[in-house]
Amino acid sequence: MITIFGKKIRLFRPRSIWLRKVVQFFFFGFIALIAINHTLVESGGGIPFLSTASLHALCPFGGVVTIYQYATAGTFVQKIHESAFILMILGFLLAVLFGPVFCGWVCPLGTVQEWVSKLGKKLFRRRFNNFVPAKLDNVLRYLRYGVLAWVLYMTAATGTLIFAEYDPYFALFNFWSGEVAVTGLVILGVTLGLSLFVERPWCKYACPYGAVLGISNLFRVFSIRRVEATCKADGACNIVCPMNIAVDTKTTVRDHQCISCLECTSEAICPVAKTVVFSTPLPKNAQTLPVLNPRGSK
Amino acid sequence: MTLTSKPLAAIVLVILFGGILFTTAMGWWQTESTKQPAKFITGEFSGQANPADIRGSYTFGDVENNFGIPAATLAQAFGVTDADPAAFPVKNLETIYAESELEVGTASVRLFVAFYQNLPFDLSDDIYLPESAAELLKGQNLTPEQAAYLENHTILVSVAGSDSPQPASTPAADSPSAPAPAAEATHTTDESDRAIKGKTTFGEILAWGVPRETVEAIIGGPLPAPSITPKDYCLEKGLSFEDIKTQLQAEVDKVK
Numbered sequence: 316m317i318t319i320f321g322k323k324i325r326l327f328r329p330r331s332i333w334l335r336k337v338v339q340f341f342f343f344g345f346i347a348l349i350a351i352n353h354t355l356v357e358s359g360g361g362i363p364f365l366s367t368a369s370l371h372a373l374c375p376f377g378g379v380v381t382i383y384q385y386a387t388a389g390t391f392v393q394k395i396h397e398s399a400f401i402l403m404i405l406g407f408l409l410a411v412l413f414g415p416v417f418c419g420w421v422c423p424l425g426t427v428q429e430w431v432s433k434l435g436k437k438l439f440r441r442r443f444n445n446f447v448p449a450k451l452d453n454v455l456r457y458l459r460y461g462v463l464a465w466v467l468y469m470t471a472a473t474g475t476l477i478f479a480e481y482d483p484y485f486a487l488f489n490f491w492s493g494e495v496a497v498t499g500l501v502i503l504g505v506t507l508g509l510s511l512f513v514e515r516p517w518c519k520y521a522c523p524y525g526a527v528l529g530i531s532n533l534f535r536v537f538s539i540r541r542v543e544a545t546c547k548a549d550g551a552c553n554i555v556c557p558m559n560i561a562v563d564t565k566t567t568v569r570d571h572q573c574i575s576c577l578e579c580t581s582e583a584i585c586p587v588a589k590t591v592v593f594s595t596p597l598p599k600n601a602q603t604l605p606v607l608n609p610r611g612s613k
Numbered sequence: 614m615t616l617t618s619k620p621l622a623a624i625v626l627v628i629l630f631g632g633i634l635f636t637t638a639m640g641w642w643q644t645e646s647t648k649q650p651a652k653f654i655t656g657e658f659s660g661q662a663n664p665a666d667i668r669g670s671y672t673f674g675d676v677e678n679n680f681g682i683p684a685a686t687l688a689q690a691f692g693v694t695d696a697d698p699a700a701f702p703v704k705n706l707e708t709i710y711a712e713s714e715l716e717v718g719t720a721s722v723r724l725f726v727a728f729y730q731n732l733p734f735d736l737s738d739d740i741y742l743p744e745s746a747a748e749l750l751k752g753q754n755l756t757p758e759q760a761a762y763l764e765n766h767t768i769l770v771s772v773a774g775s776d777s778p779q780p781a782s783t784p785a786a787d788s789p790s791a792p793a794p795a796a797e798a799t800h801t802t803d804e805s806d807r808a809i810k811g812k813t814t815f816g817e818i819l820a821w822g823v824p825r826e827t828v829e830a831i832i833g834g835p836l837p838a839p840s841i842t843p844k845d846y847c848l849e850k851g852l853s854f855e856d857i858k859t860q861l862q863a864e865v866d867k868v869k
Contacts, residue, residue: 366644369644389651393668393669394670396643396644397644398644402632402633405628405629405633408628412624416621420625421629537614537616577621582617593615593621595614
């Protein structure tokens with residue numbers, strides 16, 4: 316750490332939150348093993364000491380879609396069990412505290428999209444994640460709320476897990492079984508294909524669970540906060556944000572698409588210490604403390 | 614208060630796995646169906662299990678436990694040849710009827726159970742039954758509406774792996790003269806096991822081919838619910854189970 320023109324700048328800093336990638340890999344492997352074990356058990360085998368639950372039982376969005384039936388009939392939508400309901404509650408608890416941290420740290424489908432996107436970044440470099448025109452992108456970002464409304468309505472109307480036929484997450488971990496609908500496989504393929512051009516396309520434009528959790532960005536306890544006084548305005552946080560959020564124009568990120576990945580923070584890409592942080596509301600004087608403002612206003 | 618990635622990762626793991634451990638300890642964490650369908654909450658059948666809530670994960674044994682239809686009868690109805698029909702998962706019907714153009718699966722079992730036990734069931738959807746199941750239901754007290762639905766939703770279909778030469782998914786009502794060897798080919802009950810015992814139900818006796826009228830003549834009254842055993846019926850009516858059993862067994866032997 317050195318001080319240049321009054322700013323503390325780290326010479327050697329990680330450019331990414333490596334621990335997030337470890338956690339993502341863990342959950343991907345964990346869910347994959349359980350999905351495989353579920354198949355093995357049905358054919359008489361199985362991995363000892365590992366859950367044999369179906370994927371539906373381990374999906375918090377299953378809890379969301381069954382809320383209506385649970386409230387009106389006291390039962391769960393078929394294939395949904397208490398575990399999904401509990402995971403939904405835990406997901407909401409995490410979201411109230413930390414925002415959609417489930418999306419950024421846990422969801423295996425988000426993880427796979429990030430893995431594919433690494434190839435896209437190498438292929439397209441600066442153009443990667445900037446293919447969609449801004450105006451169109453802004454509109455498309457609200458599409459997932461339409462998907463959410465459709466899924467909730469159809470599930471309530473039919474009493475069946477209608478989304479399973481379209482769910483790329485279910486297709487990802489069941490493509491070897493006969494339970495996956497062709498539509499699910501097609502959507503998974505399209506999602507992975509688009510991940511070469513856009514970071515997390517499913518999360519941005521279509522994920523109904525991301526839509527639910529995204530609302531927590533409006534009131535979450537811990538948020539991404541930028542200390543304007545120490546910000547160099549170099550745009551690094553904007554470039555690294557997988558969800559294309561303009562972090563450097565905000566003091567508190569309330570964007571409904573933030574996934575709490577922390578990649579924009581001073582712990583990762585931001586070169587100035589304690590400038591982009593993940594915190595509860597900062598003290599009022601935090602914005603004016605340091606000596607020099609790169610924009611020259613003070 | 615500021616958080617970095619390490620405490621955040623720890624908190625995420627603690628909340629998720631701690632929550633799962635806690636709810637497991639409290640007995641709330643369930644990743645499988647309890648195999649107990651929802652019950653009717655109003656009307657004449659209030660408190661009885663609702664066949665519309667039968668899940669694909671249920672086995673024929675689960676259906677037997679909840680609705681009183683013997684697993685062997687279900688196996689016979691749907692052409693299941695497994696040695697242990699009680700362990701057969703309902704959802705596997707889709708596999709063995711994979712060649713059928715019209716789906717025979719979990720919904721078919723729901724329909725069969727509802728008709729077999731005269732329970733209310735929504736008939737607004739098209740649900741199909743194989744000929745073998747329809748044959749068993751013809752012995753039940755179906756309403757005219759149910760009978761008409763059954764006639765229009767019975768298909769002649771071969772089970773995967775069956776030697777039956779039946780074309781797949783031919784609505785039986787459209788070809789009334791067509792024979793139904795598929796149904797016979799799929800009858801799996803070992804004929805040597807067709808001995809009337811204390812646990813044998815009237816439903817099984819009908820399934821073995823004894824005409825309803827013959828059974829009613831022997832017991833001297835209208836046929837009770839198929840899930841009732843002749844033994845229980847005799848006890849209730851003050852009849853000699855041994856006499857009734859002998860007569861019924863003779864009829865069973867005739868149709869073997």
